[in-house]
Amino acid sequence: MTERIDCDRALAELQDYLRREESPGLTPLIEAHLERCAPCFRHASFERNFLEMLGSRGAGIRCPDTLRQRILDILRRQAP
């Protein structure tokens, strides 16, 4: 493969790549860049940790049981 991307392009796509939402066709180019560029590889670790941290915060918050029951009651009252 001869096509390459530079650091600016790799960093611009980094967060989307970590969310598996990078632009079509760029996956192998980003991966190849991260394999050969130590600074971008370290930057990727930082962004990965940030996104993983964010995904874990508040994830345990649940809809209160009282609200769930209230909604169920309303739905059942409205059912034919």
Place this chain on the structure above:
Amino acid sequence: MAHPATTPTSFEREALPHLDTLYRVALRLTGDDAPAQDLVQDTMLRALRGWGGFRPGSNARAWLVTILRNTFINEYRRRRREPAMVELDDAAPHAIYDAVADADPEGSFFARIVDERVLAAVDALPAEFREVLVLSDMEGMSYAEIAAALAIPLGTLKSRLFRGRRLLQRQLYDHALAMGYISPREVR
């Protein structure tokens, strides 16, 4: 007569599993428990009324989030005191990473910040950044789902996510500095 797939029973089956997601998103949009509960309840009632138009097999979560977000904008947003717009230096898109690259390149300081502070920092983001960040990075919705739910182009979504994450990183960095989790260094 309604199609069997669009009876209230099927509504309950499709919609109720998403109550936790709807409540978490409502909490971040409204900023408080009481309006979040009202918003979720209003959303479910509207969804029930519109259930006949829902195509069985399509994405119920994205459909419900669309209703919740529209209800929030139309009826709840004016009640919330929105944070002031924050200026971002577009010339330094990776300023926070650059500031910690030597001392903490893995960003381990993020893990030391307690949940309440992280959620407060999310709540302090301007609405257009907060909603996309919550749906993408906290609820794990795909970009395509979010772009459809918010009726915005994919490029707009990516731009808002990038800017929202930068703002959040800066807020968390400032907090980590204040708490002594990391040492100060000039950040533009």
